[in-house]
Amino acid sequence: MNYSTFRIRIYTIIERGEKHDKKSVYFDYFIIILVLLSVISTIWESHSTKIGGKDYKVFFDFFEFFSIAIFTIEYLLRLWTAPLKYPHLSTWKAYLKYIFSFIALIDLLAILPFYLPFLGVEDLRLLRMMRLLRLLRVFKLNRYSRALNLVSDVLKEKGEELVTTVFFALILLLVSSTLMYYVEHETNPEGFPNIIATLWWAVVTLTTVGYGDVVPVTMLGKILNGATALIGIGVVALPTSILSAGFLEKVEERKKAEKEAKKQIEKQLLQELKERNGEIEKEESENSTTHSTTLCYCPHCGGKLPEIN
Template sequence: METSLKHTLYLLLEDQEGRDPRARWVRAFLVVLILLNVLAVIVETMEDVSQTYRHLFRSFEYFSVAIFTVEYAARLWVCSQCQSNGGGLGGRIRHALSPLMIVDLLAIIPFYIPFLLPVDLIFLRAIRLMRLLRVLKLGRYSDAVQVFFTVVRLKKEQLAVAGFGLAILLIIASSLMYYFEHEAQPAIFGSIPHAMWWAIITLTTVGYGDAYPVTGMGRFLASVIALLGIGMFALPAGILSAGFVEYGHMKEKEDEPSDSCPGDD
């Protein structure tokens, strides 16, 4: 009986081949519940609505946490049905540490933190806002999102190098601008960390206009940094584009279906 129930739950929650037609309804229900949770967090910030329907919001939160908690526990229980996870406690720990399972845990843990730890009102509000993390659970039910994260993993080294280069450019730009503009604008470029705000805004080509150079050398540096910023932020886009092409070629060469389980990538 237990084996039959575990296998049925596995087909409903984790089976990628869709061998149980009821799995589609389970997925649809969970997706709608996630979207409703995100909508509830947004609407709850409207004080008049929040006060009027406070009990309704609270009841919906209890219902959602109960469903997501049962889902998380059920996924841990049935993970032994997948051969790649293995059995026993070690297999469940490996499955619990997979990216999608960590996201599932983050979706429910903010609800339980106030019951486990003494928190003040400000921290409690921050914890409640963390419910927005439940939107990340949609990644489990979206093939496009999973493909994106797969591409990021394929190109993580190149992306890390690009991020490191961007950090170096940010430090150099803010340091030079501090020395060029500190005497002319001590209030705006009072330190290198203050100059970093200008560097970030310039590198991203946003340009709020609240901080800008007035000296000749400062303006020359700003021009160079603005041009470099365009290239630096185009670099990750090119890496990801190449990653998507590489992923497409990998999928074309696959002759046998993978025996990996959802959440283990």
């Protein structure tokens, strides 16, 4: 499908820019700064809009309108250029894929609280809660940060292993809380009234937080408590080690890919240089051949002729 040059240019600008594309790089910096200022504004506004005794609420409101306008335009432009982002899909499928992508949902949730009153939502409690979604704008930085993209890639690649560790932790929570309930319920019914309430003790102990608000009083319960805490160290270490290993693998892969790309560029430049040298040598060879066929002596009398430059 053919797209206009303007549409293609908009796509290259709003996507993460390359160093040679100044407009795209400036756009990235502008969005990053606006996101950071927006998050700072949200946090500051929750504390106080007064600075030095003066109320600056009108400035906070103006900045909110400005940032919402920019983020809305950005969202619509990204939606408009979605077919270029997903060229293998049809137009409507590309639109739907972008709308339901994680980062697009973040973009939408970040601006949605502003538009809810215009959609007839008048519940102030809901609006106050929804305004907290403005903090989700910080996730927009994921587009422009290689480090955040790296973490996202690791989570996607190691998702199965992480789910396994979470499943194992849930089983351990259920088993330990059930055992502790049967060990401690008769002696300490207030602390361990049922298995569901005992889950709080299991979570606190397994994560090695140890608030101490619910503790066993029997010897067997204390032994079980200690064993659960020790096992918890390993349970917490499992996802940490998986993420660390995945992070290191991704860093090595990225370095290797960068080296390969650099080698390919150098190889291409070398090939172009060789081709250019070959053309030069060919031209010199042709010139020398032409020069060598120039007659320097008369074929009739054998006398020397003047050289022709």
